[in-house]
Amino acid sequence: MMMMMMANEVGGASTNMPNWLALPRDITVNILQRLDTIDVVTSACQVCPLWWNICKDPLVWRTMQINMTNRRFFSRFFPPDLVKICHYAVDRSCGFLIDIDIEFIGTDRLLQYISENASNLRCMKLVECSKISDKGFSEAVRKLPHLEDVNISKCNLSKDSLEVLGRSCPSLKSLQFAKARPSFMLGSDDTEALIIATMSTLTRLDIKGNMLTNAGLLAILDGCPLLESLGIEECYHLDLSGSLRKRCLEQIKDLRLPVLDSNYYHVIEDFLSVSGLCSEVVLSVTIIKFARIGQQEEAAVLA
Numbered sequence: 001m002m003m004m005m006m007a008n009e010v011g012g013a014s015t016n017m018p019n020w021l022a023l024p025r026d027i028t029v030n031i032l033q034r035l036d037t038i039d040v041v042t043s044a045c046q047v048c049p050l051w052w053n054i055c056k057d058p059l060v061w062r063t064m065q066i067n068m069t070n071r072r073f074f075s076r077f078f079p080p081d082l083v084k085i086c087h088y089a090v091d092r093s094c095g096f097l098i099d100i101d102i103e104f105i106g107t108d109r110l111l112q113y114i115s116e117n118a119s120n121l122r123c124m125k126l127v128e129c130s131k132i133s134d135k136g137f138s139e140a141v142r143k144l145p146h147l148e149d150v151n152i153s154k155c156n157l158s159k160d161s162l163e164v165l166g167r168s169c170p171s172l173k174s175l176q177f178a179k180a181r182p183s184f185m186l187g188s189d190d191t192e193a194l195i196i197a198t199m200s201t202l203t204r205l206d207i208k209g210n211m212l213t214n215a216g217l218l219a220i221l222d223g224c225p226l227l228e229s230l231g232i233e234e235c236y237h238l239d240l241s242g243s244l245r246k247r248c249l250e251q252i253k254d255l256r257l258p259v260l261d262s263n264y265y266h267v268i269e270d271f272l273s274v275s276g277l278c279s280e281v282v283l284s285v286t287i288i289k290f291a292r293i294g295q296q297e298e299a300a301v302l303a
Contacts, residue, residue, distance in 0.1 A: 021050055032060045037089050038077070061093035067103035067127070079105045086110055092116050099123040106155075108136025115140035120194045125151040128180075132157065138164040145169060153178035153206070162195045172199055178231075179209030190216035190239040197223030205232035206256075214244055221251060229254035 025030075032044055032054065044158060045055035054060065055061075064080055078087075082105045090097060090113060097118035105128030121144050133297070137157055142146070147169040152161070153176050165172070175196065181243070193216025196205065202224045208231055212220075217238060221227070230252045232238065238258060248255055 021048065025054065025270050028054055029057060029059055033063055037064045037066055038082070038085060041088060042083050056092075058092065058094040058096040062088050062096050063099040063101075064089045064097060065095075065101040065190055066105065067101055067125075076235065080282060083107070083110055087113060090114055091148045093118065095120065097121060101125040103127045104129065107131045108133055108139075108163040111136055111140040115143040119143060120146055122146055125149075126155060127151060130156050134158055134160045137161045141165050141168045145171075147172060147295040149174040151176035153208075154180040158196055159191050162192055166195060166199050170201070172201055174204040175199065175202060177210070178206055179208060179234075186211050188213050190219070193217065196220055199227070200224060202227055204229040207235065208232070208256075209234040213234075216237055217244065218249075227252060231256040233258050248284075 010231075011248075018187075028051070032040055035044055040055065040060065044276045045052050064086065066086060082233070084107075086102070087110075097114070097119065098120055099122060100114060101123075102125065103154075108131070111126070111132055124144070124147055132155055135156055137152070137155075138161055140166050141161075144232075145168055147165075148164065148171050150172065157177075160168070162177070165175075177192070177196075189211040190213055192210060193212035195218040196202070196207070197216075200223060203226050205220070205224070205227060210216075210232070212232075212235060217235075219228075230248070233256050235258050238244075240257060243303070245257070250259070
């Protein structure tokens with residue numbers, strides 16, 4: 001719809017709106033960079049001859065965004081079509097691609113193609129890309145040493161991918177590695193936390209739903225002294241009733257704590273085993289019940 005309006009305005013159908021043809025080239029490039037990649041490929045480049053030529057500029061393709069923000073795309077395109085659009089965008093960037101945002105359609109082959117043709121990549125968001133394996137991710141990351149911001153939430157990636165990421169990207173500042181389901185459904189494990197603790201340049205970390213314990217969280221706090229933002233929601237193997245909670249509040253500026261901790265998740269687990277209720281339903285009710293308690297505890301620590 002937005003592209004149709006622009007086309008009408010360029011063609012002179014509207015005299016009350018700005019003349020897009022009169023904009024300086026650098027401003028037009030900036031506008032196009034803010035559009036979803038699918039919009040640029042399927043619509044923007046067809047608005048007028050000027051925009052067609054501008055879309056040939058590699059700087060237009062510095063970012064690539066194909067996600068569920070615009071759900072209309074997923075009713076018009078099959079995954080293979082979206083993958084082709086990704087390849088097209090990578091080719092057009094001529095090595096200038098620095099930021100990718102991909103949901104669902106990511107695969108080992110696509111990630112390999114990106115890593116081979118966009119070695120200057122700085123930001124990489126791959127969310128719910130279940131077809132990306134540890135091997136495929138690791139091979140790609142080794143070719144992307146300049147990564148600073150990585151989001152690999154709700155993928156099927158393990159500690160092996162984290163290890164390679166930490167070794168290959170010394171400038172990593174932001175990591176989002178949220179799990180697809182709450183940690184109370186899994187056993188405790190500090191392996192991933194200990195790997196993250198070696199990423200000393202991190203300033204932002206989101207490990208929602210991780211299985212870490214107090215020992216793992218302490219390792220992260222000690223190993224990542226630059227950390228300013230920390231998300232540990234749904235990390236139900238943590239016991240934040242003592243000094244650890246106070247340290248988190250003192251050390252981290254933007255802190256997102258679990259509403260429940262290890263004192264409560266065992267109760268939920270036992271209840272599920274005898275009730276047969278859906279875990280998501282029980283969790284939602286319990287969170288509502290204890291949210292106010294958590295807020296009161298935090299206020300008491302800060303007081």
